Amino acid sequence: MKNLPIEILDAVDHTLAKPTRIHPLDTANGRPFWIKREDELSSGISGSKLRKYASLIPYLKKKGVEHVAMIGGPNSNNLVGLAQLLRENDISQTAFVREAADAQLRGNALLLDMLLNEDEIRFITRGQWQAVETTARTYLDNLPIQKTHLLCEGCFGIEGLPGAMTLAADILRNEEESNLYFERIYIDCGTGLSALGLILGLACLSSSARPKREIVVTLIAESEEGFLQKLKKLTPSLAQEYGLELNIRDHIRFIKPQLSPKFGSINKSLFEECRKIAQNTGLIMDPTYSVKHYHAATNDLSLNSIKKPSLFIFNGAALGVMGFQDKLSP
Numbered sequence: 001m002k003n004l005p006i007e008i009l010d011a012v013d014h015t016l017a018k019p020t021r022i023h024p025l026d027t028a029n030g031r032p033f034w035i036k037r038e039d040e041l042s043s044g045i046s047g048s049k050l051r052k053y054a055s056l057i058p059y060l061k062k063k064g065v066e067h068v069a070m071i072g073g074p075n076s077n078n079l080v081g082l083a084q085l086l087r088e089n090d091i092s093q094t095a096f097v098r099e100a101a102d103a104q105l106r107g108n109a110l111l112l113d114m115l116l117n118e119d120e121i122r123f124i125t126r127g128q129w130q131a132v133e134t135t136a137r138t139y140l141d142n143l144p145i146q147k148t149h150l151l152c153e154g155c156f157g158i159e160g161l162p163g164a165m166t167l168a169a170d171i172l173r174n175e176e177e178s179n180l181y182f183e184r185i186y187i188d189c190g191t192g193l194s195a196l197g198l199i200l201g202l203a204c205l206s207s208s209a210r211p212k213r214e215i216v217v218t219l220i221a222e223s224e225e226g227f228l229q230k231l232k233k234l235t236p237s238l239a240q241e242y243g244l245e246l247n248i249r250d251h252i253r254f255i256k257p258q259l260s261p262k263f264g265s266i267n268k269s270l271f272e273e274c275r276k277i278a279q280n281t282g283l284i285m286d287p288t289y290s291v292k293h294y295h296a297a298t299n300d301l302s303l304n305s306i307k308k309p310s311l312f313i314f315n316g317a318a319l320g321v322m323g324f325q326d327k328l329s330p
């Protein structure tokens, strides 16, 4: 199949899930290594998020949702991205934000503060964070509005999946235009929805005439078991919801970040790597996901070398360095 099934395409706003380019990266050892510039999807929203929203927003509009509650940490890329698109689409919102350890407004916390007015942010103490979903649900139930929707942390859910699947179709377009075939694709994983979208998108598109691919998932904020469980649950739901036959041919392999591996943690070597990547490649990468992902992927490529071209998915955005300016200056 050349493109995704029509049922999937119809669920997506294609002015949001646009084509993005690929270009080769100069790795010193000469292995063909390309990058997909998902960071160029938006100037203010992290790339992978925009693909998810490309089906989430149409879903909310179709349901006539008037008010959305969203949940996340103070540095969440997801809240900042959603706040922009909900405003654009005139859907009112309340963000339930975990109280920051850092009192200073910087990075995504600053952007969120700029985007939302006081009434639209509720800070939840760390002690009460466990019950945040109940708090948000109760809040929505007490609004004088009928059509409300609760988005869980990271927006994991089937509504974002058609949008996330467009990544697979766009990679096939890149391959055709550049006369390439990527036998290995490196993608990072938070909730895993973007990586699952890639895998399930490829399941719709792959031809048995081509070699199997290896999808290498960098586990930034999820475990291998957690990811596989989600895959097992989401695959039949997607197949049923859209009447698809899904046949995953590709091999999935997992790697872990070695630089400051705990999700959200930072250290000196992470920032050194961020600067090194900028100097060597011209890419400004967010430390939280992309720097860790890039370091893990290039390391994996040198350990598990293949002659065929590999593709690195850059899901992040340069805005992601904003919160770390003092740490990034030498």
Ligand SMILES: *Cc1c(COP(=O)(O)O)cnc(C)c1O
Pocket: 046, 047, 048, 049, 077, 078, 154, 188, 189, 190, 191, 192, 193, 194, 195, 286, 289, 290, 315, 316, 317
């Ligand atoms: C949010 C985010 C991810 C995680 O996406 P999931 O679909 O939740 O796995 C990965 N990379 C970057 C840069 C992100 O902002």
